[in-house]
Amino acid sequence: MTVAHHDPTLPEVTLSELDGVRYLHLDSIWVQGAMRIAKPRVLELEYIQRMMAWMLWRPSAELAQGHAVQLGLGAAAITRFCHQVLRMRTTAVELNPAVIAACRMRFRLGADDERLTVLNQDAGAWVREPANAQTVDVLNVDLYDHEAAAPVLDDERFYADCHQVLNHGGLMTVNLFGRHASFLASAERIAAAFGRDQVWSLRPTREGNTVVVAARGVVVPGREELIARADNIEKRYGSLGVPARKWLRMVRPLPDPAN
Template identity: 90%
Template sequence: MDVGRELPEVTLSELDGVRYLHLDSIWVQGAMRIAKPRVLELEYIQRMMAWMLWRPAAELAQGHAVQLGLGAAAITRFCHQVLRMRTTAVELNPAVIAACRMRFRLGDDDDRLTVRQQDAGEWVREPAHLQTVQVLNVDLYDHEAAAPVLDDEGFYAACRGVLAHGGLMTVNLFGRHASFAASAGRIAAAFGRDQVWSLRPTREGNTVVVAGRGVEVPGREELLARADNIEKRYGPLGLPARKWLRMVRPLPAPIDAA
């Protein structure tokens, strides 16, 4: 862990029944509807769950789900409390972990939940974690929400390394920011361009990229069936899976490609 790194302070705000987490700035780093803590409030967080489309219904909630960057613990709560998966969250800032425990309904560690205070780049490079993860959610932005903290090809290669065969990663990127194409290209270099897809940007400009390790893409009818199943089971909690299907695209080839 980089013990010399100065970590931002955590602040909270509330508006219209929603509690927000900030890191020493006005930018929202996470949110929870206080009366419905298991509902995924932010649109980009909902789209971070698009990995579910690539998972067969019988395996949807099986295996190990890992979140790099805790935010307001929305994905961690969902994987642990709703999907009931074995869930690990990796977060460098102890103040974020404390806020999630006290104000964002993140329970104590148990036999299915582990929260690690650790640098995410170190976690994905630990040999013990190789090919142990079925679902990896990466949301690592600085306190000003300007750029990913970890965004090099070596990091994404390590992310691929922790995925078991058929495993999936989702990454939050700013789709309308000049760095999106470069970040997506690094992901494609690590995973193979045929294993990378993106969703359309949200209104705020977040684009979710999905990457797989040896994932077989089902046909359209199977994808529709999976989307219907997801909406039937989890739609009220913020998972409009049929809408995701309309916005998923293969990653486009580089502009300078021959």
Template identity: 75%
Template sequence: MNKSKKAPGWAPATLSEFDGVRFLHLDSIWVQGAMRIRKPQRLELEYVQRMMAWMLWRDSAELAQGHAIQLGLGAAAITRFCHKLLRMKTTAVEINPTVISACRAWFHLPEDDQRLSVVNADAAQWVAEAEPQQAQVLNVDLYDHEAASPVLDDEDFYAGCRALLAEGGLMTVNLFGRDASFARSAGRIARVFGSDQVWSLAPTKEGNTIVVAARGVQVPEREELERRAANIESQFKDQGLPARKWLRLVRPLPLSVIQNIEPRP
């Protein structure tokens, strides 16, 4: 099965289905997102599950409080999760209008309401103009139709992301950990956030590495992190969140990255 939605000037969002899973593409073979048709609230892709690793850094009692922002809509998996399951105020920013219409037609993305806003805009411009310190959670997954590398990946952009976060806020970023660009990208994030406020998970088998960056977060003791991980798995057992596995995969940035970080002027 293959369908497409087109808009002038944009790679059209296309759809395929296999073995009960619906995939989003942007006029290429590369997967931009996925949804299990009979379990639309489940986070199907492993790297998308790991984008939720910020949950480990938040106290269980405050887990679903505040404003969650996604830069890059994909198949709306994180947006649906934050809006419907966590019931957070949720904003998604997507530059390609065909992706938004495809998500609403094929990926169970609801219409905007009091807690949900889907914005058709360039993420860099939107971040630069956004009200500062409004988000507790920021998920960044910005790739072009070839899924080759992040389309926004400089220090000014990451500084804007940090400014968007309230104190105690957390950002997750999807990078390719097996690519030579990982050290460069991770170094830029660490230069903006501080190396003691940046961690990464081991790469998925596809090579995606999730970086977690925080604004003024104190890392809990291991026992507390284990308690939080167990609580996440119990609370969201149907959504595919192996939080105890995340905890085993989390690590500080490699020394080779940290040694090359110079203080931001």
């Protein structure tokens, strides 16, 4: 199925379905998002599940507080989860109006309300906007071209702007390709903007997606506290595709390129 739009400069949005899962594509065979039709709040894709690993860095009492922002809507899985499950104030920023239309019509993304705002804007411009500085507690960055080959925003300036929009104690997750030659360069740009001691990565998924977590002024708790947080997260949200104990086993500090 094709979702029509009127901007020829942007990739065409198409949908497919297989074994009860609906997929979103951007003018290619590559999957840009997915939703299990019978369970729309479950996080279907493994890398999307890992994009929620920021939850480990937040105290349990503050887990679902604050403002969550997604750059790049995809099939709206993270936006749905933050808005409908965590019930956070949630903003999504998406350049392609056809992606927004597809998510509204076919991926259970509701209309804007007092906690949800979906913006048809350029993500790079949004993080540069002075009015957005220090307004975000959780920032999820998943910005890929239509062939899913490389991030479309991946320079040090962009990551510095991402750092700037975060409140103190805020967290960012970024989807990168861990087996791609550009991963280390991208990770170093993030470290330059956030500080190496505020950047961690998870192991690559089978498909090669590596999620990087970066923080603004977060004090990492001890192992026992992290285990307690993971247990709490999995007890509350594990059935929705949030395997926090597994994340804890695969989190690593960013490797030092000098070693």
